[in-house]
Amino acid sequence: MPLGTLDRSPPPFFKQGPSALSKLVVFSALALFLMVADVRFKLTAPIRAAIATALYPVQWLILQPVNAAGEVRNFFQSLHSAQASEGDALRRLAAQAERSLQVEQLDLENRRLRELLAMRERITTPATGAQVLYDSADPYSRKVVIDRGQTHGIVPGSPVIDESGVLGQVTRVYPLISEVTLLIDRDQAIPVLNARTGVRGVAYGQPSASGDGLELRYTLANADINQGDLLTTSGVDGVYPPGLPVAQVREVERRAESSFTRVACTPLARMQGTLHVLVLSPVGPLLPPSPLPASPARSARPAASDTTNAGPRTAP
Numbered sequence: 001m002p003l004g005t006l007d008r009s010p011p012p013f014f015k016q017g018p019s020a021l022s023k024l025v026v027f028s029a030l031a032l033f034l035m036v037a038d039v040r041f042k043l044t045a046p047i048r049a050a051i052a053t054a055l056y057p058v059q060w061l062i063l064q065p066v067n068a069a070g071e072v073r074n075f076f077q078s079l080h081s082a083q084a085s086e087g088d089a090l091r092r093l094a095a096q097a098e099r100s101l102q103v104e105q106l107d108l109e110n111r112r113l114r115e116l117l118a119m120r121e122r123i124t125t126p127a128t129g130a131q132v133l134y135d136s137a138d139p140y141s142r143k144v145v146i147d148r149g150q151t152h153g154i155v156p157g158s159p160v161i162d163e164s165g166v167l168g169q170v171t172r173v174y175p176l177i178s179e180v181t182l183l184i185d186r187d188q189a190i191p192v193l194n195a196r197t198g199v200r201g202v203a204y205g206q207p208s209a210s211g212d213g214l215e216l217r218y219t220l221a222n223a224d225i226n227q228g229d230l231l232t233t234s235g236v237d238g239v240y241p242p243g244l245p246v247a248q249v250r251e252v253e254r255r256a257e258s259s260f261t262r263v264a265c266t267p268l269a270r271m272q273g274t275l276h277v278l279v280l281s282p283v284g285p286l287l288p289p290s291p292l293p294a295s296p297a298r299s300a301r302p303a304a305s306d307t308t309n310a311g312p313r314t315a316p
Helices: 020-041 045-122 296-314
Strands: 127-135 143-146 159-161 166-173 178-182 189-194 200-206 213-220 230-233 245-254 260-267 276-280
Touching (some): 189 245
Antiparallel strands (some): 127 143, 127 276, 159 276, 189 200, 245 260
């Protein structure tokens, strides 16, 4: 084949078209034109609105998994936060409840201490403040132990009172502690005075299963005594100062077959649960002074003198 008949033009597959620089210039000018037209004449606003309307369902479907994952995350975060808040609230509530109990206990203790100080101001007998440590372990007696003893000037027989009235009497004294026998013990007795009638009597401890109390024994059947009468210390024993509240008459039982009336009384002092007390000094000596024993030498001398004197009288 002759060479002149060959087609030297490149096939369509290898045709390059416009150069890259020409395309850059054309498309840059077109983009600039569209931007200017959009700014000046708002040409693309309807197109964008139509495209946004058409793509909204697609966007909504695509965002649903993302929103669901966010809701699940928020749910667990909220649940954890709620549980943590509940735990903090329970701890604060427990702390507030404990503090409330402490405040109530302190308020009760302060009120009783103020009443005890008021009782101390009313009496003229020297008094020593003490705290009740514990109750006695003996189930057949009614005793408590206080934190004052011989080193604090406590002596046996000293009256013990609280903010309401007479509590008992010191029966045993140790160097640092003392034992107080309560009025409701069966071995305790206290002279009392009916504040309404002025009649004196003796109240004895009356422990019982139904409730510990006092009994005003040897009261005549025709005695003027009524329920609610106030009994105070009479002061005739030289131990308790006069005028201290002791008990209140709870029941008066007059029996036809007996010449005495059964009188049950309720002590005014708190026999259980008291914390602070006052230990009073006895008003007078508890026992009369014992006589001095005679000296053997002194008692022997008169006998010897009598014998000596008797000798000459009988001699011839």
